[in-house]
Amino acid sequence: MITLVHASDVHFGKPFRPAAAEAFLDAVGRIRPDAVVVSGDFTQRAKVHEYEQAAAFLARLAPLPVVVTPGNHDVPLYRVFERLFAPHRNYRRYIHDDLDTITRIAGATLVSLDSSAPHAAIVNGRLDRRQLAFAREAFDASPASDARIIVTHHNLAPAPDYDGGPSMRGAGRVLAAFAEMGVDLVLSGHLHRAYVSRAHDVVPRNELAADVVIVQSGTTTSSRGRVRERADNSFNLLRVDDRSIEVTRYLRRQRAHDFEPCAVQRMPRPGVGRLERPVHHE
Numbered sequence: 001m002i003t004l005v006h007a008s009d010v011h012f013g014k015p016f017r018p019a020a021a022e023a024f025l026d027a028v029g030r031i032r033p034d035a036v037v038v039s040g041d042f043t044q045r046a047k048v049h050e051y052e053q054a055a056a057f058l059a060r061l062a063p064l065p066v067v068v069t070p071g072n073h074d075v076p077l078y079r080v081f082e083r084l085f086a087p088h089r090n091y092r093r094y095i096h097d098d099l100d101t102i103t104r105i106a107g108a109t110l111v112s113l114d115s116s117a118p119h120a121a122i123v124n125g126r127l128d129r130r131q132l133a134f135a136r137e138a139f140d141a142s143p144a145s146d147a148r149i150i151v152t153h154h155n156l157a158p159a160p161d162y163d164g165g166p167s168m169r170g171a172g173r174v175l176a177a178f179a180e181m182g183v184d185l186v187l188s189g190h191l192h193r194a195y196v197s198r199a200h201d202v203v204p205r206n207e208l209a210a211d212v213v214i215v216q217s218g219t220t221t222s223s224r225g226r227v228r229e230r231a232d233n234s235f236n237l238l239r240v241d242d243r244s245i246e247v248t249r250y251l252r253r254q255r256a257h258d259f260e261p262c263a264v265q266r267m268p269r270p271g272v273g274r275l276e277r278p279v280h281h282e
């Protein structure tokens with residue numbers, strides 16, 4: 001079994017809450033996961049001092065493997081010249097050299113894909129064909145039994161509440177490609193509230209090879225929680241074994257000290273179908 005902690009939208013800068021960050025680091029210390037995922041929006045305005053603080057925060061997770069991806073707030077929105085010509089300069093300098101990454105731990109391959117699209121779709125995000133090919137190659141080179149996990153900032157499924165924001169551009173096409181690659185799980189953020197969805201919530205059943213599990217984290221350390229997590233913070237604990245995925249949502253209420261588990265969802269691992277499907281040779 002592998003154990004992951006999935007945080008998102010930490011937003012160093014004005015909305016950052018130091019007390020929430022300390023509570024999060026305490027929780028990670030207690031859980032002792034195999035890896036930590038932070039699915040984008042490290043900063044509020046992509047400024048150097050915000051990135052310096054974000055890098056110091058990530059350093060405190062060492063020696064755990066940490067999987068990262070840029071969010072739309074990690075590229076400058078108002079510094080237009082920088083956005084056009086060097087949008088990820090500060091991200092690359094302080095968070096990670098590469099925008100698309102592959103992380104292998106025992107039992108899982110995690111591929112992070114940059115959805116921030118600073119020239120095109122800065123709010124809704126997008127993934128292109130080259131990135132889907134990058135993920136496919138990474139998974140093709142992995143043991144068949146590995147959990148296959150995608151990390152990307154923008155949500156591929158809408159929130160199941162009354163305040164639905166749009167999903168990533170081309171979400172159906174992207175999910176169909178992931179299902180075909182045998183992806184088990186997609187971890188994202190962006191909407192600042194936690195929920196669990198499935199690919200079939202977005203794309204009809206007969207158009208997908210598998211019902212990929214989609215897990216969203218709220219904002220783990222900022223004051224920008226939305227809708228039912230207004231002013232709250234959240235992260236997810238995931239336990240993935242040969243047959244199932246269990247997601248525990250941890251919530252830190254506005255005036256609380258610690259994160260507390262508040263919901264547990266368990267579902268079959270979609271990639272198991274990939275392993276058990278008979279191979280037909282023509």
Ligand SMILES: [Fe+2]
Nearest residue numbers: 009041073190
């Ligand atoms: Fe955000």
